Amino acid sequence: MSLANGRPYLAIPGPSVIPDRVLRAMHRGSPNIYEGPLIDMAASLWPDLRWVAGTTGHLAMYIGNGHAGWEAANANLFSRGEKALVLATGQFGLSWANSARGMGIDVEVLDFGKSAPVDMGRVEAALRADAGHRIKAVLTTHVDTASTIKTDIPALRAAMDAAGHPALLAVDCIASLGCDEFRMDDWGVDVMVAACQKGLMTPPGMAFVWFSEAARERCGKSDLATPYWAWGPRAGAEEFWQIWNGTAPTSHLFGLREALDMLREEGLAQVWARHRVLAGAVWAAFDAWNAGNPEIAMNVADPAYRGCSVTAARLGAPHATRLREWCETKGGVTLGIGLGMAPSTDPAYHGFLRVAHMGHVNAHMTLGALAVMEAGMTSLGIPHRGGALAAAAEVVAKGA
Amino acid sequence: MSLANGRPYLAIPGPSVIPDRVLRAMHRGSPNIYEGPLIDMAASLWPDLRWVAGTTGHLAMYIGNGHAGWEAANANLFSRGEKALVLATGQFGLSWANSARGMGIDVEVLDFGKSAPVDMGRVEAALRADAGHRIKAVLTTHVDTASTIKTDIPALRAAMDAAGHPALLAVDCIASLGCDEFRMDDWGVDVMVAACQKGLMTPPGMAFVWFSEAARERCGKSDLATPYWAWGPRAGAEEFWQIWNGTAPTSHLFGLREALDMLREEGLAQVWARHRVLAGAVWAAFDAWNAGNPEIAMNVADPAYRGCSVTAARLGAPHATRLREWCETKGGVTLGIGLGMAPSTDPAYHGFLRVAHMGHVNAHMTLGALAVMEAGMTSLGIPHRGGALAAAAEVVAKGA
Amino acid sequence: MSLANGRPYLAIPGPSVIPDRVLRAMHRGSPNIYEGPLIDMAASLWPDLRWVAGTTGHLAMYIGNGHAGWEAANANLFSRGEKALVLATGQFGLSWANSARGMGIDVEVLDFGKSAPVDMGRVEAALRADAGHRIKAVLTTHVDTASTIKTDIPALRAAMDAAGHPALLAVDCIASLGCDEFRMDDWGVDVMVAACQKGLMTPPGMAFVWFSEAARERCGKSDLATPYWAWGPRAGAEEFWQIWNGTAPTSHLFGLREALDMLREEGLAQVWARHRVLAGAVWAAFDAWNAGNPEIAMNVADPAYRGCSVTAARLGAPHATRLREWCETKGGVTLGIGLGMAPSTDPAYHGFLRVAHMGHVNAHMTLGALAVMEAGMTSLGIPHRGGALAAAAEVVAKGA
């Protein structure tokens, strides 16, 4: 019998839950795109998008998704044949490398596997080895959406400085912006890529690239920056259409405005803290379950390297797939598949899943998801220790 | 710090959570009310409203709320000075009595208090005592929304039959229809009153009265049946406007159509079973908490007399009020106040609350609400035993 | 071939076009009805509802439609057997009389037919004839939605004063409030009835009764005022639920708030002026068409007695029905049926129609409706003179 009929909770790591306020703001007729209220409203997005990124730098907005954001960054940072150093801690780091390679960029990947953080020593060594400074930029994910590993960006900046290498630092915050603490200017980041459908709580369809003055100088030299990708006209538009290189994503702008209002109302420090506590509740539950079944384990052993917006875990095949199905069809919770840990054709694939706690998420949503997971494990006979829900509630009690 | 920013869950016993499908269906421009699609659609509501009530009888629909439903029932069942026997198990039974009294009906109340079910022996005795058959109808709640006591309607029918009394049986299912099992025809009910904002999952604004052929005969004799309340023209309308005695509630009709579709898709037996399991999860949690703090207790001791859509409980003053505030502001869950257990000016008022599990509700919503409650009790230092969340999840695991 | 696919325009005299802002405001989950933001918002409705009515008097709100509003007024103004004088200028005046009669009130109707205004001499004479002051109130429509005749309320007040009769004056502004100038206090009106689905631009479901201090005194003496209808607890509620005698119409409250904001933003004088100009455009078109086909005529000859929110007209049977069908299926405009001018079983019924210009309506909507009507008359071969559209546009040009 199903107990799922009610409001479903989509706990996948993007698109995240869109707030009712955002959906309502998007439910409106087309506006005039040449003059009037839309133009004024859109102007208000710039300072807030800079604020959420922690920068006073430049910004280019795109109709596109995260992959478009990567391509936009690549196109302005590199000319064909120039070199990128990609630090990969999961599938999305590798995908960014593929994006760059597919554009004709010479890509060197430092692959740290799927469960370990970036080894800063290796980064520093690789940069030192590049005596000729062929590497124009270092690309990495802040939180890899697949492995859920978080990279210590200040430490990375320190490693690059220690190596005395002039490469720019480009960071993918697609899975972390508006969830995990990120301070672009303070941390010495030159380029940051994000999209709207995760911490920014807006349906998929927009990508953003923030960039420093140093990155702006480089983009003028790129021969990959085609009209759609070029930062210049978007960041320094004289007419509204140039911001979007054509027609603006009008519905999305209304949604984004509302989402940014929500972030402003709550405050960024509080948003980060909320994600930290809810992530802690999820981790406490896994720690408890695990004691009864060591096959249950979070993908990242050290909490310092776990993203606060999503947690990848393994339950052993086929337990993860069966649990996902149970939670969706019996309990009203849709968990994320385990991405990039094993091919979907490999039986091992069914051993992984991800629990998102991203964006528009509160104690009720996260604790409820954990409770449904426990009910599912019990119902399916997946061994696990008790006490997980109490432990998670305890984290919430202390954090609130 | 607040962990409430995310989708709020309103766990009060009505208005209940309106499904997104219903809200979407209501978001449309005004229709033609004289001919065309609205008229055709509205015709489809009749069989489904009969189905949900378990009757092949008559139906009158009203723009109104539950109180309007009471007044509609009263106006057609009685003439001024005729007698009603009201069986009260909480505030709403008493309110129905007040509604009848305010219309000039002679009301006799059998008040069973706020925590006990109807005593069928007393009912039978009262009817036997009415040798002259002045009592025209017996009025009672199926589930009193305030006390959450459920009345055993087949047993009541049996008591009336045993007394050999010809009074009609009128039941208020406002808090139970579409949640708790109810079979109007099988159970020998003559009149049933409900509204749209609870198990029917539509915003407040419509009331319904289903009535048997015997009740139809009586309504012709009533001198209280003013044009707005009279069953006749609504139940037997020749023109569309007569169904609503004027302009129809057009938006609500679209919403109700969608809500009935959802009930049809799930099936009524399954809807009842879902409520039964989720209620069981809530009860299991209270049973566990209680062992650590006997002040925590459900209002109704015997599960057989608890409604499956809402659970009233006491935590001791001021714990209930503080917990409600914590859950709403810290966890994203709004619980119901304790209604009718103590005046709001009495300190004891702050010792009661209600947890709804009504209508569009699933395992995630209910388990999440319980988990937030436990976090709140911990945070506020309200003594309680552990194991409640595990117990609730266990009930879900077994029930699903 | 149909040219209707596009945004349909419903030009019937209620429900009127619901603004997108209002629909959006109503698209939200259920709020807490015991405390919090809804309660605060609802409090803001009172001063604005008084403002729109032009009164500092009392107000009772109902879940209901216009017929409920009538019954609410009747129930508080009269006891059984007391006398009402109804001034009828169309179907809705007669219906209000029926409502009163059905409640046991002794009703005297002055019927002025379907195309003529109230004859104030007859009113004064009738009141003078009631030497014993059995008439407790005079009931009339400000604009009868069916005949579209407007009553001169200040002249009526003067006639009542001239007669020296103490009867209260009760006016139905269902079709005029928020469209046609109305000043309750300045005009000496004691009771005013309206509903939300016309000039108040909210889906059907709420009725309102404003009442003077004199009317308030009377309501305490009525024996018809049952708990649902009684003004007292609604107008002087100590708890929120009392305003609505039970659960509030939560969705509607959000819609009404938005609609009142729109009226406030535009200003009432401007709203009235807008309706006056648009009505003038419609009348100019009919005046032009008529010269080529005297069968085409507005129902009310003297513009001073035409409502500014809707215009009833005849085209000769079956022209009106055929034109309505053409406009809806070919042009995207739904016109109103001719109500109360002939029974729907009478062939003459097909000679009448109504064009609404009510509420959320602008030059584009009204001029477009007229243009579609002219296209339809041409296509169907209904004789009419040219120049109507130019004349209507001229009225708009001068009025804007």
Add this chain to the structure above:
Amino acid sequence: MSLANGRPYLAIPGPSVIPDRVLRAMHRGSPNIYEGPLIDMAASLWPDLRWVAGTTGHLAMYIGNGHAGWEAANANLFSRGEKALVLATGQFGLSWANSARGMGIDVEVLDFGKSAPVDMGRVEAALRADAGHRIKAVLTTHVDTASTIKTDIPALRAAMDAAGHPALLAVDCIASLGCDEFRMDDWGVDVMVAACQKGLMTPPGMAFVWFSEAARERCGKSDLATPYWAWGPRAGAEEFWQIWNGTAPTSHLFGLREALDMLREEGLAQVWARHRVLAGAVWAAFDAWNAGNPEIAMNVADPAYRGCSVTAARLGAPHATRLREWCETKGGVTLGIGLGMAPSTDPAYHGFLRVAHMGHVNAHMTLGALAVMEAGMTSLGIPHRGGALAAAAEVVAKGA
């Protein structure tokens, strides 16, 4: 005084009016993007998108706008340094040329000015002159959104065939798809570019490129086809994410599904005919106004070369700008600016405007817009002859 308060009508040539059905369909929470209903629904879009384009060929979908569509076409049709022949009849043809040039393509433009159609003789001559077949593709607009000139695509195909040149034919139908007749396969078109916010009635955010087998073969040889633009993985995706090169535009997919349903329900031939008649109504009005003021003129003299979705016209400066302002603030109609006819810094700019009759548009909307324009011209004292509205209504009467 403003007569604009009511439903505004946005008559600009895109984004067009979004149907309420489409907005409603988009108002929903995020779906699972890895499995389940979204995936199934999205599969149904392919045959309908082929149907609307008149092709059995290939299709690549993009999160992007029309400019993204151009870049996607360019990237797959050319390698750097290869040659394009662009036939320009207005600003958007020239913009496509700029897009290609900015990507490193060698562009030859045949510019036919802003008011004249493509001269097929010149095209044939240019192709014959390219004896070495350096030209890989001919690019042109079907309807240039700025000049509103329509290109005779079958005649163009014939000219290319007559020249015996192997270049592919690529057509921009951004302003015409779903409005003006277009038959990709029958007309021998190799590549067609469109976006969703005009005839496809969905908010801006998606671009589409349909391509023939011959074009598919060419795309494999391009060195411009970066991962985001490459047709291959999108058109032949094995996994859902590949269709969108990352996260899909989930909200838009629901909207597009509804919009395609609407086109299916109406039928493409009927959709085209509706646009033809409504365009004819607009043209009739301009023909009438013009006789009183020769400064008023449509941009394209020969109706055979006018797009059926939008009409560019001149009124003389500053009349056009003043009329646009009047219509928006007084009448509720927003007209389009005159794009590309004069720089916005040139006083002549204020002499041009565009009237859209595109997508979700019916007789009421178009006739109403014309009537508001006439009222505005009268109010502002812009000389014009009468009879325009009657003439437009006559076209509708005959066409319906």
